[in-house]
Amino acid sequence: MPDPVSDTQPMRKIIHVDMDCYYAAIEMRDDPSLQNHPIAVGGSPDRRGVIATCNYEARSYGVRSAMPSAYARRLCPGLIIVPPNFDKYRHDSKVIRDIFAQYTDLIEPLSLDEAYLDVTDCTEYKGSATYIAQAIRYQIFEKLQLTASAGVAPNKFLAKIASDWNKPNGQFVLTPDEVEGFVERLPVNKIHGVGKKTAEKFQRMGIETCKELREVDLLTLSKTFGSFGQRLYELSRGIDNRKVITHYPRKSLSVENTYDQDLVTLEECLEELPHLLQTLKRRVARSGVGAPVNKLFAKLKFNDFTATTVERTSFGINDDLFYELMEEGFYRREKSVRLLGIGVRFQASESTNFIQLPLEYSDLDDDFG
CATH class of the missing domain: 3.40.1170.60 (MutS, DNA mismatch repair protein, domain I)
Incomplete structure (x- = not known):
């Protein structure tokens, strides 16, 4: 019976660059x-x-x-x-992005300070991804006096892990011949997407490394981990055929605010909605997303740090529906509220990119290194 996951993948040269702090x-x-x-x-x-x-x-x-x-x-x-x-962070991020563009057009920014680069077809430094990564890090330091770490590998999964291997101000290279042994020894908690609950399941199953994970068949992984089981099966074998994507269509947009004093009653929460709605509508209008809104949601975080999100299908932004969502969310706990958020989901497409825009700091959702 053929293996359900093909281990043939294009021989690519992927660099993951992650700025240090x-x-x-x-x-x-x-x-x-x-x-x-x-x-x-x-x-x-x-x-x-x-x-x-x-x-x-x-x-x-x-x-x-x-x-x-x-x-x-x-x-x-x-x-x-x-x-x-x-303003400073965005300015320096553009300088860094311009350095990347000297080597490839295939750049997938993950945040202001982190990106994937596909340098498979780059001819600089005789096509050596190792030297290209070193040159990028050198140029960033020369221009900005900032250090970066880099990972070089045949795919995105391994490049991201490699960039964290010699932090700060270092790089780690995984050649195709080294992938097998490296992944076998890799702790399963290093796999992107493995959170607390998944880690607990691994612990109960006695699985600590990817080598041990490989011993579990695909059917069992799918039953235990749902749709993530297929991904675990592939990544434990070092398989990741995702391409470097230069543009993600935005799928969701939200605004939220953490309050200096808890909002004790539903009425206090509802009094905050007009300001949230005004900000959300302004940002949706500025976003340039062509897809129509098809869902609305409200998020509440309570004083015990538990949170709930309520959402409904809606064709466009409906102010009255947001009030209903906020009310339903509040009565799920009936506790004092420290954070309120509202947002929209756009009509589904092939890719997903959730953009959260806090009211005070518009980029706090970035992934910091």
């Missing part, structure tokens, strides 16, 4: 007095801010991205929290 690194570059101190970029602890990213000194205290600033300050009392300056 990007926002924090820019702030330390522009203000040398911040160097050698634990610093983070994010919102104020007094206003329920969130950490966007932090340097390695802060990480040694347990500070992480997406952590509430107040909690980060408790972990690291000496933490310096700098408000973000997205």
Whole structure:
């Protein structure tokens, strides 16, 4: 019986470039007095801010991205929290993108500070992806005094893992001949998409490495992990045939706000809706998405940090429906609310790219390195 997953894939040269502590690194570059101190970029602890990213000194205290600033300050009392300056971050990101474009047109940006590059057809440095990655990192440092890490591999899955292997300011290369042995030894929790629940299932099954995962047949994986089972079967064998995609159609757009004081009643929540609606409509109009809106959703995060999302089919933005969604969400918990969000989903297409735009910091959903 033929193997259900073909292990034949095009011999590509993929580079994953990931800037080191990007926002924090820019702030330390522009203000040398911040160097050698634990610093983070994010919102104020007094206003329920969130950490966007932090340097390695802060990480040694347990500070992480997406952590509430107040909690980060408790972990690291000496933490310096700098408000973000997205104009600077976008400017430097464009410089980095222009460097990438010297080597290939096949660039898939994942955020301001991270991207895949397909350099299979690049003739620079005699086509050596290793030297191309080194040149890119050198140029970024020369122009911006920022360091980047890179992973070089035959596919996106392995390139992303490799870029994290020698962080910060390093690179790791996986040649086709090295893939088999590398993946066999790879811990399953390194597979992208393996979260807490999946990791717990692996633990119950006694699976720690991809070699052990390979011993589980596809049918069992599908029954245990649903649609993710097929992906696990492939990735445990180092198979990833995804192409570098230069453009994703936007599928969803939302706005949200974390409040300085909890919203205690439904009425207080509903009073915030007009401002959220105004911002959402403005951003939908500016987004340039041609696909029609086909769903609306509301998100509430409560004072115990649990959250719920309610959504309904809708042809276009319907203000009254948002009020109904907010009410239903509130009565699922009937607790004080710390965060409200609303959003739209556009008509389905082949690719998915969820864009979340917080009201205060429009790029806090980036994946920080």
